[in-house]
Amino acid sequence: MKILLAACNAKYIHSNLAVYDLKAYSSDYDEHVILREYTINQPKDEILKDIYSSGADVVCFSCYIWNISFVRELIRDLVKILPKTAFWAGGPEVSYDAEKFLTEMPEMTGVMVGEGEKTFHDLLEFYIDGKDSLEEISGIAYRTGDKIIHNGWRELMDLSAIPFVYEHLEKFENRIIYYESSRGCPFSCSYCLSSIDKKLRFRDLELVKKELQFFLDHRVPQVKFVDRTFNCKHEHAMTIWKYILEHDNGVTNFHFEISADLLREEEMELMSQMRPGLIQLEIGVQSTNPETIRAIHRHMDLKKLEHCVNRVHSFRNIHQHLDLIAGLPYEDYDTFHQSFNDVYRMKPDQLQLGFLKVLKGSLMQKEAEVYGIVYKEKEPYEVLSTNWLTYGEVLKLKMVESMVEVYYNSGQFWHTLEYLVPFEKDAFTFYEKLGSFYEKKGYSEISHSRMRRYEILLEYLQEETDVPTEVAAQKMLYDLYLREKLKKRPVFAPDQKQYETAVWNYRKNNQVSKTAHIEVFENGTVILFDYEKRDPLSNNAYTEVVQL
Known part of the structure; x- marks a missing residue:
């Protein structure tokens, strides 16, 4: 059999x-x-x-x-x-x-x-x-x-009774390792299935330590914890975070989904000591509209959340991924606009703009008719419109999402965006207008190379704004070289021929690696991009201002 x-x-x-x-x-x-x-x-x-x-x-x-x-x-x-x-x-x-x-x-x-x-x-x-x-x-x-x-649902089981599944790691080569140290969730968010399971269960911590050590010994690149709110039990979270700090192998990254407003000073102090890239945090904000937060039965101290996110950000060693959900009750286009700006202000490494999925078995499914939530017949049951959001506005938000993915979440335009966004009324408006430009030009349905994304952004600035494009082009050039030594210079990059001899002499005298790049910018600043040294969080090249 x-x-x-x-x-x-x-x-x-x-x-x-x-x-x-x-x-x-x-x-x-x-x-x-x-x-x-x-x-x-x-x-x-x-x-x-x-x-x-x-x-x-x-x-x-x-x-x-x-x-x-x-x-x-x-x-x-x-x-x-x-x-x-x-x-x-x-x-x-x-x-x-x-x-x-x-x-x-x-x-x-x-x-x-x-x-x-x-x-x-x-x-x-x-x-x-x-x-x-x-x-x-x-x-x-x-x-x-x-x-x-x-026959009815079975009684929930002891999580520690499940054997460790990764003894034969060769099966998981080049694949994401998922790990579970708890099941259930103490919260009742109406859009989430985890809220149905109210009985929180934790795997025995001695077992967890032993299994984490196995990952560390085998130098696994990344372990993603699937616990729904990892830090809902302080002692449990602290024990695990302490263990991976004390046994850090310099390679393995651990991913946790947390509630930032539950973080305590002791936990953040511990995080400040961690190697850059040891952990990364996924934080669900979903909305900053108080009426929406109440309607979805979510408990969140927004001020504390922002304080904790900013505090962790100040350590410069932990990647933070913040989530928003469009299509929730009482969230219209304008309040979502505000929610976006509130989260953008926190400077997450990634900002995921997601759309409500009305999951089977969730409280949201039962309440959908009350809130006028219309969603797709087939999975993933994504929202089409609500009493507060039209389908046309959903489409506009989809375009904003696309621009955020390409320009913000890619991490390839960091300095460019830092320069450009303040020229607009706010961050949301910047991505909204850029998205409208893509639509107008017919660019939104076409796949573009990384270089073409820079060229389109420059085209947008020239045609739709009064932003000084010469400065913007220099910011773009800096961002481009941060990622890689370009085989072909962009069309908007100034000629470097006049500096060739000085650059060659500097390379020779300072034994600069062949893989490195030296760029002389318009303001006279000379920057060395070293691709053999990279930032563990952003993967950007190490940079140094030099004198030719």
Whole structure:
């Protein structure tokens, strides 16, 4: 008897922690369980062939908003070539409407609802050992004849009972490592599924230390904690942050999703001592509109959040990623404009402008009609309009998002933006106007090279603003060379021929590396760009003002 656990990830670099957890928890059936990871970008025929060739008697798919349509299509074809195979699904995209999913998918045998480790083990006992019957297994919904039976959700389990899944790291080469030290969330944000699980559980800290040491010993590039609010328990967070500080291997980066307004002085003091790049923080702000914050049942001290973000920013050693969500209740175009400016003012390393996704099982799904939230029929169930935001305004925000991604989040225009944004009324207006220019020129639907993005920005400044373009061009040149030694100079760069001899002599006398670049700027400043020394956070070249 063979049981296949199948994950269809969004990208190759991703891994699916859930299916590895299920397999690890059922290690006593290891010889019967096969695990396969695919991507939604793979040809379906390739996946069909692999699953068919596996000889699996039972196939279990892990279902999320990024793969559910793909999985549905796969199953409808798989059942044609594997008519005797039992098909099961699990994950958030099927747990909250299991009966509906089974009604729409007659090909399916059943659904594992909620946490799957113990449920999967019970299914193995049923299929392999013939133990019990489906009606005795909690945490499933299944089909029997023309009926669909739901056995109810299973009791939540002890997180420390799940074995460590990364003993064979070679399987995860060049892929993101996801790690879980807690489950559940103390907050009740209406747009989030994590708020449904109110029972916070933490993995035993001695286990966590041992497992973190394994990552450190193997010099894993990055470990992403999937804990929903990592710092909700001070002692837990401090113990882990202390451990990775004291055992830092100089390579591994740890990613945490936190609530910045919960940070204590002791935690920030510890962070100030960390190697640049040891940790990075993802902070969900979502909105700064008080009415919106109340409506989504979020508890946030905005002043404290801003203080903590600024404090961490002052250390210059931690990448901070701040999130906003457009389409929330009581957030119209103007209040979102303000929310954006409030967060932009905090100078995050990345500012993610996301759009509300009305997730199955979330409180927001139940309240959508009350708030006039209209969203896409298919996953990812993204907002189209609300009582406060028209679809036309959503489209405008999409353009702002695109400009923020290209010009701000890329980190390739840092000094250019620092110079340009103050010429506008505010940051949001800058990106809004730049986006409108892209639309007007027909640039928004075209893929552009990095150099072309600079040229378009210069074109915008020349045609739509009174900004001194000579200074702006010099800022752009500086940003360009910060990233790489250009093979071809941009069209807006001044000629350097008159400095060639002086630069050559300086290189010779100071034994400057061939990979470095020396640029003489319009104001006479000479800057050496050393690409063999880079900033661990921005990856920009080390720079030094020199005299020729």
